[in-house]
């Protein structure tokens with residue numbers, strides 16, 4: 001079988017790093033300055049995780065392109081790791097947000113836009129009641145809180161390989177059948193054995209066993225895993241999740257933050273799922289921080305309905321949550337940016353992206369595969385698609401990934417750090433996609449054994 005050679009990869013990486021250094025003198029200077037005041041030299045530590053020796057400093061993002069401070073222009077398939085899935089600074093969002101900036105950013109008063117947004121979220125995602133949050137992390141925290149209140153249970157369940165934001169009890173892995181804190185995260189405040197159960201994706205027997213004691217408030221899941229490479233649900237698996245959560249009185253929370261890439265109403269709408277709660281965030285306001293969580297009538301009646309007046313603090317939200325700017329941006333984004341037409345274009349180009357990668361894998365003979373959910377495509381360093389998080393995580397190859405990413409970056413392509421993932425925006429073009437196919441092919445040919 002054809003394979004790639006580690007030593008060749010390391011040597012090619014060293015050359016790519018030199019190339020990168022030469023092309024980014026201003027970014028380097030800024031990084032050195034920033035290190036004096038910012039932890040790790042960046043405002044958020046993920047920004048150090050690009051494959052380059054230091055991050056490129058951005059000057060501008062527009063549509064599917066990013067220009068850095070050294071004047072290099074990139075075709076962006078990272079798109080802010082989904083925050084800009086519908087393109088950087090979409091015109092309609094910018095226009096609505098600019099108007100709102102002059103009319104009051106945050107007043108702790110509802111605006112008319114909020115009514116429209118609530119109704120639209122119901123129309124798209126099917127759940128009757130919604131609340132705004134600032135980030136998807138927030139939305140997940142609040143959803144878990146509501147589920148605990150609704151069930152009177154304290155534990156939650158997540159899947160091996162998951163990521164749902166910096167929600168303490170979800171930063172876990174399944175190790176030798178036990179729940180363990182993720183080793184790279186700061187230590188959890190509470191032993192995850194007290195808060196969390198964890199099972200493998202696509203294993204309905206394990207899920208049933210975990211929920212049978214009736215002590216789990218909520219199953220928090222992506223309908224397809226996207227944070228350890230893409231893992232698709234096997235046929236009938238999500239029906240089993242619905243059935244088991246129903247039978248055990250467990251709330252099923254569907255985190256659509258990434259899987260919204262499946263279509264205008266997310267994976268749930270595209271595949272006819274009926275979760276009890278849905279969370280989403282990242283691109284919902286075109287990149288302006290905003291998120292939302294929705295729930296069914298039964299949970300609403302058991303919880304929030306009784307808390308609204310005059311509770312003061314119900315445990316979800318904060319001072320600037322649901323601000324006028326975010327709602328204006330959400331309304332414009334949902335009306336004019338996240339349209340059926342946009343999705344049609346994104347998905348058909350993502351198919352082209354997938355086919356290009358697939359063709360290269362076949363022609364070079366490397367034992368990899370490529371997989372896609374709507375506008376999101378990812379290749380993994382194993383021959384067959386992964387069945388669960390353990391398989392997907394075992395296929396990760398840090399050195400190889402970094403080489404592929406830096407090779408692409410040096411040739412004008414941004415891929416998402418910590419994933420081999422590409423998102424197609426409504427502004428991406430066939431030429432952009434074909435450029436990726438060529439660069440992907442060239443990067444592999446250099447390191448073949």
Ligand SMILES: Cc1ncc(COP(=O)(O)O)c(C=O)c1O
Nearest residue numbers: 135136137163164165255257258
């Ligand atoms: C599925 C999922 N949910 C929630 C989050 C948290 O999003 P944020 O970091 O914007 O709070 C992420 C982040 O990557 C995610 O992948």
